[in-house]
Amino acid sequence: xxxxTQSSRxxxxxxxxxxxxxxxxxxxxxxxxxxxxxxGLGLRLIYFSYDVKMKExxxxxxxxxxxxxxxxxxxxxxxxxxxxxxxxxxxASRQMPAIDTQYxxxxxxxxxx
Amino acid sequence: xxxxxxxxxxxxxxxxxxxxxNCSYKTSINNLQWYRQNSGRGLVHLILIRSNEREKxxxxxxxxxxxxxxxxxxxxxxxxAADTASYFCAPSGGSNYKLTFGKGTLLTVxx
Numbered sequence: 542x543x544x545x546t547q548s549s550r551x552x553x554x555x556x557x558x559x560x561x562x563x564x565x566x567x568x569x570x571x572x573x574x575x576x577x578x579x580x581g582l583g584l585r586l587i588y589f590s591y592d593v594k595m596k597e598x599x600x601x602x603x604x605x606x607x608x609x610x611x612x613x614x615x616x617x618x619x620x621x622x623x624x625x626x627x628x629x630x631x632x633a634s635r636q637m638p639a640i641d642t643q644y645x646x647x648x649x650x651x652x653x654x
Numbered sequence: 655x656x657x658x659x660x661x662x663x664x665x666x667x668x669x670x671x672x673x674x675x676n677c678s679y680k681t682s683i684n685n686l687q688w689y690r691q692n693s694g695r696g697l698v699h700l701i702l703i704r705s706n707e708r709e710k711x712x713x714x715x716x717x718x719x720x721x722x723x724x725x726x727x728x729x730x731x732x733x734x735a736a737d738t739a740s741y742f743c744a745p746s747g748g749s750n751y752k753l754t755f756g757k758g759t760l761l762t763v764x765x
Contacts, residue, residue, distance in 0.1 A: 645689075
């Protein structure tokens with residue numbers, strides 16, 4: 542079974558802090574994704590990576606950056622956390638575009654005070 | 655990118671009843687997937703139906719696809735309290751890297 546893990550289930554940070562959210566998948570998947578999920582807004586794609594060192598902006602990339610130095614790991618970085626980035630963050634991976642199924646991690650609930 | 659719209663937004667039923675939720679989309683697709691999300695957790699893939707399929711089964715799940723109406727339905731038979739979750743559809747055009755998820759249907763199964 543595919544396993545996608547995220548570094549924290551809950552995280553509390555202060556405004557202005559730099560925040561790292563880590564995601565690791567163990568199935569050699571090419572593609573990885575970061576979403577945020579907010580009540581009433583559903584899931585929104587922040588960034589995705591189609592291969593190592595390759596990334597593409599999603600629908601809401603402002604205030605975020607990403608890093609993919611190794612195939613199994615995809616990091617989401619909040620350069621200077623703000624209260625409007627309080628949200629549930631979900632990471633997902635997919636074997637390749639031709640195989641559409643995405644596998645999700647358990648999520649990180651981030652609170653920015 | 656594609657986006658599915660689930661209907662209804664919320665559904666409450668008794669254990670043992672069937673639950674039906676619907677998904678509509680706007681442009682042509684290669685496949686459509688359904689996912690489940692338990693409260694506060696990640697999404698879990700349930701089933702994928704390709705554009706040349708009309709119906710697919712997996713255990714207590716039955717998915718239909720009508721490409722002429724650009725709609726899909728997910729039927730859960732003999733529901734259980736453990737089926738309480740949000741359900742999302744994700745239509746995919748295939749050439750696009752991205753899946754776009756709607757707001758989902760919140761299903762509550764009362765014991």
